[in-house]
Amino acid sequence: xxxxxxxxxxxxxxxxxxxxxxxxxxxxxxxxxxxxxxxxxxxxxxxxxxxxxxxxxxxxxxxxxxxxxxxxxxxxxxxxxxxxxxxxxxxxxxxxxxxxxxxxxxxxxxxxxxxxxxxxxxxxxxxxxxxxxxxxxxxxxxxxxxxxxxxxxxxxxxxxxxxxxxxxxxxxxxxxxxxxxxxxxxxxxxxxxxxxxxxxxxxxxxxxxxxxxxxxxxxxxxxxxxxxxxxxxxxxxxxxxxxxxxxxxxxxxxxxxxxxxxxxxxxxxxxxxxxxxxxxxxxxxxxxxxxxxxxxxxx
Amino acid sequence: xxxxxxxxxxxxxxxxxxxxxxxxxxxxxxxxxxxxxxxxxxxxxxxxxxxxxxxxxxxxxxxxxxxxxxxxxxxxxxxxxxxxxxxxxxxxxxxxxxxxxxxxxxxxxxxxxxxxxxxxxxxxxxxxxxxxxxxxxxxxxxxxxxxxxxxxxxxxxxxxxxxxxxxxxxxxxxxxxxxxxxxxxxxxxxxxxxxxxxxxxxxxxxxxxxxxxxxxxxxxxxxxxxxxxxxxxxxxxxxxxxxxxxxxxxxxxxxxxxxxxxxxxxxxxxxxxxxxxxxxxxxxxxxxxxxxxxxxxxxxxxxxxxxxxxxxxxxxxxxxxxxxxxxxxxxxx
Numbered sequence: 001x002x003x004x005x006x007x008x009x010x011x012x013x014x015x016x017x018x019x020x021x022x023x024x025x026x027x028x029x030x031x032x033x034x035x036x037x038x039x040x041x042x043x044x045x046x047x048x049x050x051x052x053x054x055x056x057x058x059x060x061x062x063x064x065x066x067x068x069x070x071x072x073x074x075x076x077x078x079x080x081x082x083x084x085x086x087x088x089x090x091x092x093x094x095x096x097x098x099x100x101x102x103x104x105x106x107x108x109x110x111x112x113x114x115x116x117x118x119x120x121x122x123x124x125x126x127x128x129x130x131x132x133x134x135x136x137x138x139x140x141x142x143x144x145x146x147x148x149x150x151x152x153x154x155x156x157x158x159x160x161x162x163x164x165x166x167x168x169x170x171x172x173x174x175x176x177x178x179x180x181x182x183x184x185x186x187x188x189x190x191x192x193x194x195x196x197x198x199x200x201x202x203x204x205x206x207x208x209x210x211x212x213x214x215x216x217x218x219x220x221x222x223x224x225x226x227x228x229x230x231x232x233x234x235x236x237x238x239x240x241x242x243x244x245x246x247x248x249x250x251x252x253x254x255x256x257x258x259x260x261x262x263x264x265x266x267x268x269x270x271x272x273x274x275x276x277x278x279x280x281x282x283x284x285x286x287x288x289x290x291x292x293x294x295x296x297x298x299x
Numbered sequence: 300x301x302x303x304x305x306x307x308x309x310x311x312x313x314x315x316x317x318x319x320x321x322x323x324x325x326x327x328x329x330x331x332x333x334x335x336x337x338x339x340x341x342x343x344x345x346x347x348x349x350x351x352x353x354x355x356x357x358x359x360x361x362x363x364x365x366x367x368x369x370x371x372x373x374x375x376x377x378x379x380x381x382x383x384x385x386x387x388x389x390x391x392x393x394x395x396x397x398x399x400x401x402x403x404x405x406x407x408x409x410x411x412x413x414x415x416x417x418x419x420x421x422x423x424x425x426x427x428x429x430x431x432x433x434x435x436x437x438x439x440x441x442x443x444x445x446x447x448x449x450x451x452x453x454x455x456x457x458x459x460x461x462x463x464x465x466x467x468x469x470x471x472x473x474x475x476x477x478x479x480x481x482x483x484x485x486x487x488x489x490x491x492x493x494x495x496x497x498x499x500x501x502x503x504x505x506x507x508x509x510x511x512x513x514x515x516x517x518x519x520x521x522x523x524x525x526x527x528x529x530x531x532x533x534x535x536x537x538x539x540x541x542x543x544x545x546x547x548x549x550x551x552x553x554x555x556x557x558x559x560x561x562x563x564x565x566x567x568x569x570x571x572x573x574x575x576x577x578x579x580x581x582x583x584x585x586x587x588x589x590x591x592x593x594x595x596x597x598x599x600x601x602x603x604x605x606x607x608x609x610x611x612x613x614x615x616x617x618x619x620x621x622x623x624x625x626x627x628x629x630x631x632x
Binding site: 196 | 361385388405
């Protein structure tokens with residue numbers, strides 16, 4: 001006679017743990033993997049730029065100007081050639097990665113803090129707070145970012161700090177919009193009322209009930225805004241109102257190369273490709289994170 | 300008579316809308332002695348939940364609460380600071396919500412959520428809090444409680460989540476527990492279990508309970524007092540036996556006719572129903588709000604309605620003595 005145990009305790013039910021399932025989703029997502037690998041590589045290159053760079057990125061050598069890269073018949077001394085002042089292109093590219101990543105991270109943090117605060121406040125309190133925040137968002141959306149940034153940089157002069165601050169104070173709109181909508185959705189859930197019913201204070205509810213539940217939307221906006229900031233910095237630098245020479249910025253390198261683009265097209269293609277790859281990687285990472293954390297993909 | 304745990308007089312809740320003010324709760328009052336159960340019954344939109352939220356001061360933005368008296372255990376809730384209210388909520392008065400599926404935060408484990416109230420109100424170590432959570436999970440009949448503490452809400456069924464919600468409300472041993480339709484979202488077999496559990500715990504721990512429901516079968520089994528709400532008003536209030544045996548208000552009688560009783564209702568015979576819908580409560584509401592659906596309605600019903608007493612503890616609101624035709628025998632459930 002066989003007896004079959006029909007009651008299972010939770011310990012007996014063996015299945016993939018939440019962490020295992022998450023790991024499977026992360027590693028099964030090609031875009032996410034590609035994006036994060038590229039981003040990690042760029043990050044490491046930027047971090048170890050002083051060790052990897054073959055030359056001083058600021059050292060000019062007027063006897064060796066506009067040497068072509070190796071694959072266009074150049075020498076191994078300057079792997080990616082030299083620019084019109086004879087500075088090593090590879091070294092400048094490596095140091096430029098630092099600028100781009102710094103701008104991306106710091107801008108995303110500044111605008112993220114501003115936008116998230118505004119959005120969560122609007123979504124949580126509603127009423128007058130919401131009206132004010134919505135008005136600020138509309139006002140901000142009515143201002144062309146590039147024009148405002150150009151004006152501010154023209155007044156205060158271009159430098160890395162100014163560009164970061166300007167972009168940080170201009171790019172919070174998407175954070176505010178997304179966080180407001182996400183918060184509104186969470187506030188109407190009963191567990192928020194339940195938290196109030198057990199005596200939680202407002203700051204506690206916002207920090208421990210709402211933020212963890214809007215965090216996945218937040219991460220995605222962070223990546224999008226990072227890419228946005230990096231592109232804007234390149235655009236501003238290209239227009240001559242961003243980071244000032246001789247700082248090695250990718251946008252500036254494209255700008256400096258544009259006079260030579262008919263004869264030496266690689267001078268704009270190389271920094272262009274670097275920018276493209278970084279922005280693409282960050283966007284793929286953001287898309288991937290959304291796919292992986294979205295509830296509908298959990299099964 | 301001892302001071303009641305909760306005393307409410309002339310409680311109103313107004314919700315400002317673009318089309319006018321919605322009078323969701325209109326001047327209700329009751330006393331709840333320690334350790335007793337008050338059931339608030341009424342159909343959807345009659346202001347039951349609003350009453351509960353108003354007592355806890357949990358009304359959402361824009362809603363306004365007024366009362367001439369709102370005293371909880373000697374503490375005047377009308378003048379209490381937000382800080383005092385925070386200390387009362389969770390520690391002295393707790394609430395169980397209708398929707399177990401959305402009442403737990405998906406981002407935290409059951410254990411974290413259970414111990415939160417304890418950490419907010421008491422100075423306890425992590426071990427003590429865990430032990431208390433474990434004890435209560437076992438008390439509410441959850442097997443393998445230790446492993447449940449580490450689980451997330453989505454790994455639990457509706458019935459289990461409602462048990463967790465009950466355990467959560469009991470963490471600080473409150474004096475008053477407000478259960479807002481705690482079984483509505485559950486299936487029938489689980490409903491009975493949860494209700495039994497709630498009532499057993501309430502008696503065991505000597506808590507007072509306000510049970511909001513529209514299930515009169517439930518009311519007849521657990522209530523000490525019954526408050527029947529219609530369109531934001533208390534239309535009848537009394538001890539459970541009196542309200543069920545001698546329902547005075549036409550609406551209460553209508554409600555009682557809607558319940559099937561095996562053996563008394565004939566097979567295939569139609570159950571009672573109350574035709575019509577609840578009137579709009581926007582703007583000024585005068586007279587008896589039930590008159591549009593009442594079989595005894597007359598011109599006098601449009602005027603102010605007196606409160607009548609059958610006995611000291613059984614009141615109803617109707618122009619007709621005895622609420623129209625006096626029912627010879629009530630329905631004993």
